[in-house]
Amino acid sequence: MSGDPRPGLGCVGAPRLLAGLDQAPRLDRLGHLTAHGPLPRYRPDELVALASDIDLRGRGGAGFPFVRKLRAVTQSARGRDGQTAVVVNGSEGEPSCLKDTALLLHAPHLVLDGALLAAAAIAAEDVVVAVTRADVEQSVRDAVAERGPGGRQVRVVRLPERFVTGEGTALTAGLNGGPALPSGKKVRTSERGLGGVPTLLSNTETYAQLAVAARLGEAEYRSTGLPTEPGTVLLTVAGSTVVETPTGAALPYVLELCGTRPGQGVLVGGYHGRWLSPGAARAADVSRQSLASFGAVLGAGAVLPLPEDTCPAGEVARVTRWMAKESAGQCGPCVRGLPALADVLEDAVRGGGAGALEAVEARMKGVRGRGACSHPDGTSHFVASALTAFPDEFRDHALGSGCGRRVLGALPLPQDEVPERLVVDWTLCKGHGLCVDILPDVVRLDADGYPAQASMPVPGRLRPKALRAVRRCPALALRIQE
Structure with a gap:
């Protein structure tokens, strides 16, 4: 995606995955060890037991039990000279989801810890992190360099940034040197993946959760969240803010924390997801069970409320x-x-x-x-x-009557190279100044308290805030111009 939006960060309760990021925008190796402590050693059977005991699920969409992947790769490796590989799926081709991007930009060592733990458990020599953004690639390469020589080496591979790149067979094909496109065949990466060997493939957050659980242990990990779905989860709210929240938190509270409400409804699970009505969104919790009762799934954690003033x-x-x-x-x-x-x-x-x-x-x-x-x-x-x-x-x-509302672009899509602009209608502006409170990086006030410019470029990452400024202007003097 052009524009490469960088997410804001937030937490409900004490952070785990995002721990330490209140002190530094990115945790280097020293900052990571200060925030999380050293990584314990686990025997293969101990790591399998841990993943099973905390019911670790894949956080990339399907929610597949991680322990079943571990066992499947180990089983497939028997009779194949024992060769295995580990792949971290850090490709987010959907503009509504930025949680894996947030981890790799701000806490890359946590992800590497989880991947290397898994690699040790299945005796994998090849560990690959697949990404699609230049800034994410650089962050992970820096993290690998910060670890120095010795131990298992981690490769970072950049693939084309498109919606289908993250599909398992597409990702594997791209890493193997072919086009990053789905194969159209039901090929299990646990049987044949990277280089044709059994491969443990999961997304960025899954490996980060494994690294957190390895440090906390089963009992402490389960002390947060629901008994049936322990731990925390990362959500991308309104395509701009990544929030870590315990499972079981009320969805309306998470939305309020991000400065938004259910509005006309909430799309959960991204652009392959499902819509919740405003009533359902107000009653839902952040959990698989709660969302399933409303016919929705959390998927990759995208939560998109639709404002009242868009079509x-x-x-x-x-x-x-x-x-x-x-x-x-x-x-x-x-x-x-x-x-x-x-x-x-x-x-x-x-x-x-x-x-x-x-x-x-x-x-x-x-x-x-x-x-x-x-x-x-x-x-x-x-x-x-x-x-x-x-x-x-x-x-x-x-039938031709329509709703009379404009399409504000509240559902995020990749931004064009030419940024949108926030435009002031001087015939309406009363100098209330709310716009600068919401968008201090875009709006500047003159000596009289009015916007200093009539037209201001809006970076893609600030578009949700620009929409909020348009909606909250008491004089209705703002609009976004494409």
Whole structure:
């Protein structure tokens, strides 16, 4: 993604993964050891028992038990000369999720600790961290250098930044020197992954959680969070703030901490996720069980509230078009089906008539279950969930009346190279000054207390704050100009 947004950080309660980051923006090796202490040694059976006892789940989307991956790789390695590998999936091709980016930029040694613990448990000599951003790549390379020579060496590989890069077979293919695209086949990396050997592949947060648990032990790790889902979890809220929270925390409280509310609804799990109604969002907790009761999953931890003053139908159509462009280009449902779905959805939003929504349903049915990877299904489910969450909005748009609201871009997408601008309408501005309180890095006031400029560039990472400034201006004197 161009613009490479850097997330803000926050915590509910005492931090674990983000410990020490109140003292320094990035923990080098010394800062890491000061914040977390030395890493204990674990025998392979002890690490397997720890992962099982704390019920460590993958934090990249599927929530697969980590201990089953450990055992599967060990089992596959028997009879194959015992060769294994460890891969850290640090690719976040979705603009709504920045938690792995936050860890690798600010606490890379915690991730390396977890990866090296796992490598020791399965006797893996090859440890690779896969990334897609230049700044993240440099941070991890610096961390590897800070550890000095000796022990298992860690390689850092940068892959293309796209939505499908993080899919297991796509990531493996890219690391093996091919195109980073899904294979379309059900290939378990635990059987054949990096270099063709059994590979333990999991995402950045999973390895960081393992490193924290190794230091705390089972009992202390379980002292935070729910008994059935112990520990903490990282959430990316509104595409801009990464929050560490114990499982079981009230979702509305986490949103309030980030300066937002459920609004018209909350998209949970990112652009392959599901929408929660405002009522469901106010009743939900941060846990797999709670979200499942509302038909949602936490996925990679993206939480996207939709503000009251933006058009839901237009926001969904905008994301659907981007998702269509992120096609792997390998099968009909992606190459033709997703662009066609985006076409008919945009037609419905523009007032395509009574049959427009039926056309959307037909296009969704045409891509489901037919793709070479999960991208067509995920995009279809995103649209279907939106149609269920905002039925009146889509109906009114299709029939031509619409909602009268602009599309503010509240659902984050990659920023263009030319930044958007915050524009002041001088005929309305009363000099209240709330804009500078919210956006001190963008807005400057003149001697009379008014914005010093009528048009100010907004970096991509500050877009959510710019939207907040627009919404909170008492005189309605601000707008974002694309």
